[in-house]
Amino acid sequence: MEETRTTAGTRQHRESVHRSESHKRAILIVIAGILLMLAALPAAAVDAEGSTTNPTAIVADYTVIPSVLMPGDQGTATLVIKNTAQSASVKENTGIASGGTFANTKSTDINIYLENVHLEGNGIEVLTKDFDRIGELGPGQSVPVTFVIRAPSKSGIYFPEAWIDVRNGRSTRYPLTVNVNTDISSQKKPALSVSQSLPDRVAPGDDCTAGITITNTGLLRASDITMVVNSTTKSLVLTSPGRHYFEHLDPGEEANLTLRFATDKNTPIGIDPVTLSITYRTPDGSTERQAETLGIPVKGKAEMALKSFSTDPVRPVPGSPFTMILRVENTGTDQATSVHATLDSPFTGTKTAFIGSVDKNSDAPAIFYLQATKDGSVPVNLTISYSDDFGTHTITDDAVVTTTPSSGLVPFASAVLALCILAGGAYWYLRIRPGKKNDR
Known part of the structure; x- marks a missing residue:
């Protein structure tokens, strides 16, 4: 009996192991099938992973x-x-x-x-x-x-x-x-400050200079300092070098240089800008850049001159009134103000003529009402005063007025001439007439 039970238990154990192995093989077959199905999916299938x-x-x-x-x-x-x-x-x-x-x-x-x-x-x-x-x-x-x-x-x-x-x-x-409102110590570094010395005013057509001072106001050295000068106005031309280099500036050290410019008649009136592009290296090797601007003050300048001179009548008669007309012209680059003309001559009458303002490239008359006092060529002296942005100016010029003799002298001369003609005719008739000897 014992042997029969042992044989039966062994048989049941073997069948249990066999069933377990069969289940494992089935599971492996199913997994392999799923993998084969996934591999066979078309390219349009979407993978769940994203x-x-x-x-x-x-x-x-x-x-x-x-x-x-x-x-x-x-x-x-x-x-x-x-x-x-x-x-x-x-x-x-x-x-x-x-x-x-x-x-x-x-x-x-x-x-x-x-x-x-x-x-x-x-x-x-x-x-x-x-x-x-x-x-x-x-x-x-x-x-x-x-x-x-x-x-x-x-x-x-x-x-x-x-x-x-x-x-x-x-x-x-x-x-x-x-x-x-708290003081916090900042990182030490160089800092360049630019100061400039400019002219009060520059007239178009004149040359000018500008002084530049570069100062290191920082706490460390600035190295490889380069400054490039560029005028933004075509008629304001830099005549000195436009690129300047300084090896280094220590704290508190400064560098000075002078820039020279030339202008022409077409330079715009006002503040003409000139840019300064500055680059330098800090001790840590970084490059700093800054831009400065020079404002060149360009102001127009008036230039007055005597354009023409005439009298009416052309040849005044002593003792008679006449008019003297001067035309003054502004050939400068800005308006002339407070323009007046003064006459210095032996003639009597108005000696000062106020003109007012004269724009550039324009002219205006100065009229004097005079009385001729003498005959012949009479010299006169003309003075023209005017003002502009540069102050008050004066120019002088000379002219000559020619007068004719008075009308009372004309009959006397005519009478003398007539007497001379009559005397000559009588002498010819009484002395020289042909046939006079034969008549005797």
Whole structure:
């Protein structure tokens, strides 16, 4: 009996093991079949695996104006909010090729939506409300957001915090630094200051000079200093070198140079700009650039001259009135004002004529009403005074007025001439007449 039970138990154990192995083989066959079916799927089948890069926003930069607030003063804090990545996208992988790789990959850019931007004061009073629903921000894009703030009554360093909420994304918290009437030591570095010495005024057509002084007002040496001079006005020409180089300037050291310019008659009236482009290296090897502007003051200058001189009548008669007409011309580059002419002569009458203003490239008359007092060639002296931006000027010129003898002398001369003719006729008749001897 014992032997029969043992044989039966052994048989049952073997059948149980056989069934277990059969189940394992069936499971392996099913898995292999599934793998074969997946391998046989067409390329259009979509793999369940996909990858998504969720973008968010950051504060790329911020600016507080003014950089140092006085207690109770108002200012602005501007945040530059930027997408976190240059390419935020969602990826779809389709089709399984041989070797387990994907046949097609589709990449679609997605934007972030700025839901809310809030500035938590933390001791700073924020006068601007939150910015709600600013809108979408594409991959790599940025947008500025400005808050109006007021400093507290107590000096110190404050750290307001920017809260940025992104729809379906991660929120951002970013601290700012606001200085309220506090001295903070800054990083030591060089700083170049440019001072200039300019002429008070330059007339078109004249040459001029400008003195330049470059001073290192910083705390460290500035090296490889280059200055390039460029006039923005074509008729204002630089006649000295336009590029200057200095090996270095230590703190407190300065360099002086002189720039020379030439102008022509067409140089515009006003402040003509000349740009100075300066570059230099700092001790850490970085290059700094700054631009300065020279304003050359160009002011017009009047130039008066006597254009013509005439009298009416052309040959005055002594004792009779006549008119003297002068025409004065402005050949300068600006208007002449307070123009008047003065006559110095033995004639009686008006000796001063007020003209007023004369524009450039124009002329105007000066009229004198005179009385001829003597005959012959009478010299006269003319003086013209005028004013412009350069002050008051005077020019002089000379002229000659020729008069004819008075009309009372004409009959006397005619009578003398008539008597001479009569005497000659009588002498011819009484002495020389042909046939006079024969008559006797």
